């Protein structure tokens with residue numbers, strides 16, 4: 180998705196903001212590796228990409244919470260009830276996607292496609308990817324994560 184956006188814009192450096200938007204929508208937030216990748220592909224200094232990503236408030240560099248759950252809301256996941264998973268987690272932790280609990284224990288993020296559609300629906304609990312997830316399992320995994 181990110182590569183596609185850069186290609187569509189002919190790897191033009193002025194496409195940086197749009198590329199960062201696509202990356203954030205795709206992965207939920209912008210981690211260093213993503214910024215480095217974009218910098219390389221657009222042939223821009225990392226400092227420039229990082230500078231732009233930190234300048235605009237709508238870009239999220241790193242979730243604030245100690246733990247992060249990324250729920251994929253891409254098409255393949257969505258048609259397999261990803262919205263119900265997200266709703267359950269939002270309700271359980273009393274936050275909306277994109278927010279962090281008050282105690283900063285957990286950030287809940289929604290992403291557009293994390294690239295493993297055959298495992299849909301999918302969520303990533305810190306570094307652990309869980310596919311073919313049911314609503315009940317999604318909650319159990321979350322409880323395990325913050326234990």
Ligand code: FES
Pocket residue numbers: 251252253254255256257291292293294295296297299301
């Ligand atoms: S749509 Fe969820 S992994 Fe692709």
